[in-house]
Amino acid sequence: MENGSSQFQIILGSSSVARRKILAEMGYEFTIMSADIDERRIRKEKPEELVMTLAEAKADALISKLQACHNEEKDVKRLKPTILIAADTVVVYEGTIREKPSSKEEARQFIKGYSGGYAETVSAVHVANLDTGFRKGEWDKVEIFFHDISDQVIDDLIEEGSVLNVAGALIIEHPLILPCVKELVGTTESVMGLPKALTDRLIKEAL
Numbered sequence: 389m390e391n392g393s394s395q396f397q398i399i400l401g402s403s404s405v406a407r408r409k410i411l412a413e414m415g416y417e418f419t420i421m422s423a424d425i426d427e428r429r430i431r432k433e434k435p436e437e438l439v440m441t442l443a444e445a446k447a448d449a450l451i452s453k454l455q456a457c458h459n460e461e462k463d464v465k466r467l468k469p470t471i472l473i474a475a476d477t478v479v480v481y482e483g484t485i486r487e488k489p490s491s492k493e494e495a496r497q498f499i500k501g502y503s504g505g506y507a508e509t510v511s512a513v514h515v516a517n518l519d520t521g522f523r524k525g526e527w528d529k530v531e532i533f534f535h536d537i538s539d540q541v542i543d544d545l546i547e548e549g550s551v552l553n554v555a556g557a558l559i560i561e562h563p564l565i566l567p568c569v570k571e572l573v574g575t576t577e578s579v580m581g582l583p584k585a586l587t588d589r590l591i592k593e594a595l
Contacts, residue, residue: 396595401450401474406554406561406580411473414584416591423449423474435480436527439512442476443525447514450474454518470518471594477511477581479556486556492546495557499545503537503568507556509579515590522594528583530574532560537568555581 398418400411411418423446430445432438450472479486481501489495501507509532514525541564548564551557560569560579577584 396469396471398591399450399454399470399472401446401472402581404475404581407475407582410577410580410582410584411587414588418473421450421453423447425449435478435485435508435510436512436529438485439476439478439510439527440514440525443474443512443514444523446474446476447472447516447523447525451516451518469520469595471591472516472518473587473591474514474516475512475582475587477509477555477579479558480508480510481505481556486558488555489552489557492552495551496542496546498557499537499542499551499565502532502534502558505534507532507534507558509555509558509574511578511581511583513583513587513590515587515594517594520594524590524593526586526590528574528578528586530572530578532558532569532573532579533571535568535570537565541565541568 398416400407400418400420401423403422408420425445430442432441486498489498509530510527512525512527514523516523545551545562545564550562551559559565560572561576575583
């Protein structure tokens, strides 16, 4: 198995389809858990601090959930080291942090703002080794420059619906929006919510 992941097991603490896809592309096998925290109760002024705090809070919630399960199954021993990965991403537009849109109209407003403009994404990854107690998180930033985005493309994106479930209503790998991306300073995977190089390095450090 690539990356030696047969020697340890990974839990991805995210319900994001994009993060699952990226981690699978990296050659890792993993199981999935959802943290189920109220993200809007955690506020920070700086996007880097916000994503780091949210990723850590997700990891905290998942570790508590896993410890509760472990206490119920005291006789069950893990056969391999277990690595937990939690992550969070926000879009920053004109200095304002954007999370998931609260409505179709807000999503429309978000995307219209990107047309002919510029945005950033900030993604944090928090990795924990559940056997040793090692925990570490870091963030990664990407700059995105856009061509004009037509009203028809925006209408089609809203109608299709997947933009309603992501930070800033932004899916740069979407077939409708990809041609509108003028320049990307950073990696597509980071925009999607799981920067590969950072995640891989943190996993290796955790081991």
